[in-house]
Amino acid sequence: MVGLYFAVMAALSFYGLHRYALLALYYRGQSNGDPLPAGRFEDLPRVTVQLPVFNERFVVEALIEAVCRLDYPREKLDIQVLDDSNDETRSVARQAVERMAWAGEPIRYFHRAQRNGYKAGALDAGLTEADGELIAVFDADFTPPADFLRRTVDYFCDPKIGMVQARWGFRNREQSLLTRVQAMLLDGHFVFEHGARFRSGRFFNFNGTAGVLRKQTIEDAGGWQFDTLTEDTDLSYRAQLKGWKFVYAPNIVADSELPLDVASFQVQQARWAKGLMQTAIKLLPRLLAAELPLRVKTEAFFHLTANVSYPLMALMSALLVPAMLIRFEHWDGRLLWLDGPLFLATFSSLASFYLLAQRELGVPNWRRRANLIPSMIALGIGLTLSNAAAVIEAWMGRRTPFERTAKYSSDPRRLSQARRFYGAGAGWLPWANLLCASYFAAALVLSLALGAWGTTPFLALFAYGFGWTGLLALRQSQQRLAERPLHAGLGETQARSSALSA
Numbered sequence: 190m191v192g193l194y195f196a197v198m199a200a201l202s203f204y205g206l207h208r209y210a211l212l213a214l215y216y217r218g219q220s221n222g223d224p225l226p227a228g229r230f231e232d233l234p235r236v237t238v239q240l241p242v243f244n245e246r247f248v249v250e251a252l253i254e255a256v257c258r259l260d261y262p263r264e265k266l267d268i269q270v271l272d273d274s275n276d277e278t279r280s281v282a283r284q285a286v287e288r289m290a291w292a293g294e295p296i297r298y299f300h301r302a303q304r305n306g307y308k309a310g311a312l313d314a315g316l317t318e319a320d321g322e323l324i325a326v327f328d329a330d331f332t333p334p335a336d337f338l339r340r341t342v343d344y345f346c347d348p349k350i351g352m353v354q355a356r357w358g359f360r361n362r363e364q365s366l367l368t369r370v371q372a373m374l375l376d377g378h379f380v381f382e383h384g385a386r387f388r389s390g391r392f393f394n395f396n397g398t399a400g401v402l403r404k405q406t407i408e409d410a411g412g413w414q415f416d417t418l419t420e421d422t423d424l425s426y427r428a429q430l431k432g433w434k435f436v437y438a439p440n441i442v443a444d445s446e447l448p449l450d451v452a453s454f455q456v457q458q459a460r461w462a463k464g465l466m467q468t469a470i471k472l473l474p475r476l477l478a479a480e481l482p483l484r485v486k487t488e489a490f491f492h493l494t495a496n497v498s499y500p501l502m503a504l505m506s507a508l509l510v511p512a513m514l515i516r517f518e519h520w521d522g523r524l525l526w527l528d529g530p531l532f533l534a535t536f537s538s539l540a541s542f543y544l545l546a547q548r549e550l551g552v553p554n555w556r557r558r559a560n561l562i563p564s565m566i567a568l569g570i571g572l573t574l575s576n577a578a579a580v581i582e583a584w585m586g587r588r589t590p591f592e593r594t595a596k597y598s599s600d601p602r603r604l605s606q607a608r609r610f611y612g613a614g615a616g617w618l619p620w621a622n623l624l625c626a627s628y629f630a631a632a633l634v635l636s637l638a639l640g641a642w643g644t645t646p647f648l649a650l651f652a653y654g655f656g657w658t659g660l661l662a663l664r665q666s667q668q669r670l671a672e673r674p675l676h677a678g679l680g681e682t683q684a685r686s687s688a689l690s691a
Contacts, residue, residue, distance in 0.1 A: 194512035197505045204498050205538040207491050211385040212542065218388030223440045226343035234345065236338055236401070237267040237321030241311045243304070245329035246278040248446065248596045253285040255332035257294045260339055267320055268296040271311040273304045306413070307591035308397070309420035313413040319404065328398035330446040330596040332360075340441050341401045351406030351433030352425070354383065355399045355441040361449070367661070368447045370565045371454065373543050373558065375447075379439065380546040382492075387437040391488040392429045397421035399443035406433045417471060418591055419464025426472050426489070430479060446596050450665040451571070451658055455618060457594040458572050459579040462496040466583035469493035499576035506573065506625065506651060510632045513644045536650070539566055563653070570654025574621055619666070622659030626652050 238256055242249050249270075256268055272282050279300065286298040301314060312326065323345060327333055337355070344353045356379045362372040386393035395402065397420070407413065410428035417423045429435060448454040476489050540562045547555035582589065629652035636644050 190508060191512050191515055194505070194508040197501050197508065201498055201501050201505065204491070204495065205536070208381075208538040208542045211381050212545065214385035214389040214391075215381050218385070221388060224344075224387075224436055224438060226346055228346035229343050230346060233262060233265050234323050234342060235265045235267070235321040236261060236323045236325055236342065237269060237315075237319035237404075238325045238327065239312055239315050239319070240268070240270045240327055240329070241308045241315075242270060242272045242274060242278060242282060242329050243308070243311075243593050244274045244276050244278050245596060246274075246276065246281045248330050249278055249282045250285045251332060252327065252329050253282065253289060253296070256327065257289045257292075257296065258335050259333065259337060260335045263293070263295055266295050266338075268294065269315045269318065270296065270298045271315045272298065272300050273307075273311055274300075306415035309413040309415045312420075316404070316407065316413070322404050323401050324404050324407065325401045326398055327443070328445070331398055331443050332445075333399065333443045337441065337443060338401070341438065344436050344438070345401075345403060347434075349432075349434045350403070350436055351428050352395050352400060352402045352435045354393075354395055354435065354437050355443050356383075356437075356439045357396070357399055358442040358444040359447050360444050361447055364447075364449065366561075366564060367451060367454070367568075368449065370561055370568050371447045373547070373561055373565055374568075376550060377543040377546040380549045381542060383437045384439065384549075386488060386492075387435070389484070389488075391485055392426060392492070393435060393437060394422040394425040394492075395435070399445070403433075406431075409433070417464050417467035418460050418589075419468055422465060422493075423468045423471065426468065426476065426493075430472075430476060448594055449597050450595075450669075451662045452616075452618075452665065453595045454568075455572060455575045455658075455662075456592050459575045460592055460594075462499060462576040463579035463583045463589070465493055465496055466580045470583065496576060496580050499573055500580055502570070502573045503577040506629075509644070509647060509651070510628075510635075513632070513636060513641055517639055517641055536566060536646075539569075563650070564657070566650055567654035567657050570651055571622055571658025573654075574625070575618055619659040619662035622655040622662070626654075626656035626659055629655065 238259070240252060240256065242252075245252075249272075253268075253270065259266070270282055270286050272279060274282070283298050286296050289296050297318075299315060299318070301311065304310065306313060316324070323342060325338065325341075341353045341355065344350050357375060359368070359372045359375070361368050363369060383393050385391070406428050407424065409431050410424055410433070413420055414423060425435065448457060473490065473493055477486055479486075540559070543565060544555070544559055544562065547558045552558065629648050633645065633648040633652055636642075636648055
């Protein structure tokens with residue numbers, strides 16, 4: 190048992206050390222600066238903007254209005270609203286499209302009776318109607334700046350460029366501790382993961398939104414496919430295996446909305462974890478057999494298998510206390526100090542990775558963001574059960590529906606109404622997290638009584654992580670129920686029935 194415990198810790202430390210490797214790659218390529226287009230189009234290419242939507246009544250209108258403000262010649266622009274909704278979003282989106290079309294905007298509304306393939310299916314269906322040689326994609330909660338297309342299309346002067354990805358910004362970054370921590374996590378992804386991979390010539394992925402793809406790239410890679418929950422990463426790797434180059438442009442920022450409740454965040458993260466593992470199972474054998482540099486293959490392996498850390502964390506959770514007791518009993522507590530270096534390799538890499546990302550973004554007083562690190566690690570621990578289950582489902586080949594991430598609109602006046610319709614139910618997960626928190630809290634007391642100081646930091650973080658996410662999910666679920674009047678359920682059902690009959 191002790192041997193298995195240290196093997197799990199070593200594997201987690203291995204992924205932790207990889208973050209240091211990404212930092213080294215990023216800073217080694219820093220002298221290159223942000224990428225610049227190879228030239229400028231004299232005759233701008235035609236662009237089709239695709240807006241995949243599913244039950245987004247509170248944000249879809251702002252999305253349509255923002256896209257219609259894009260500064261691009263109207264004779265070179267097509268906008269597709271790809272609406273798979275089965276609620277009042279249909280009428281909200283259709284009315285917004287009609288209003289914009291009446292004002293002269295080149296916008297069309299599409300609705301599918303069957304949601305085959307989910308988001309990937311909607312994008313694929315829209316592609317058959319797309320006239321643009323470039324395809325821009327924005328999710329429902331995004332509001333791109335007016336100059337977004339002007340700043341991205343010139344990268345495609347290079348015929349080898351297949352995709353340009355912009356950085357995500359967050360309108361509601363400061364709304365709560367949860368959104369501040371989420372923003373910090375995503376900042377690390379965009380600054381160091383995308384930045385290091387792009388600067389060093391490794392593969393990286395289109396994020397499914399706030400990016401522009403060449404239509405030929407999509408078709409050459411085999412089109413949008415529906416057999417993973419991360420259709421964007423799947424397409425990205427297939428396209429780069431075909432020789433297409435991807436560009437990350439961190440100086441171009443499109444604002445979005447972060448999930449406001451922990452249940453929605455857990456749904457989102459479980460979908461990403463499962464989808465990445467599905468993509469790994471699907472494409473890693475092909476990628477490892479391809480004639481690519483070893484550095485590209487190695488980074489692709491770390492990227493696509495990163496969520497293996499969640500089943501490993503679940504296993505470590507089960508082994509932590511028994512291993513502590515065995516070591517204390519049989520080795521007089523001496524081996525308990527081996528946890529220290531492993532703790533530093535695993536968790537200190539997280540702290541440096543995400544804190545330095547704040548410095549790279551030019552955040553004022555970025556060192557003060559260090560106070561978010563414990564909550565950031567705790568939030569990751571709170572994802573252990575749901576993400577581990579998602580990864581195991583991918584290993585077993587179990588297919589599950591694409592669960593959307595609820596978007597409420599950052600407007601506080603609409604927040605209560607949005608929660609009533611789209612708030613995710615808490616389910617079993619908060620109770621399981623609280624049970625784990627109680628277990629680790631008791632183990633923490635025991636470790637202090639035994640003087641097992643090396644294990645104490647782990648136990649404290651696990652108790653905090655499981656406890657915080659469990660209590661937050663329950664509180665937000667109760668708040669949603671309290672905000673929901675008795676007639677809300679009937680009203681929602683009637684609205685859905687009306688939309689379906691329409």
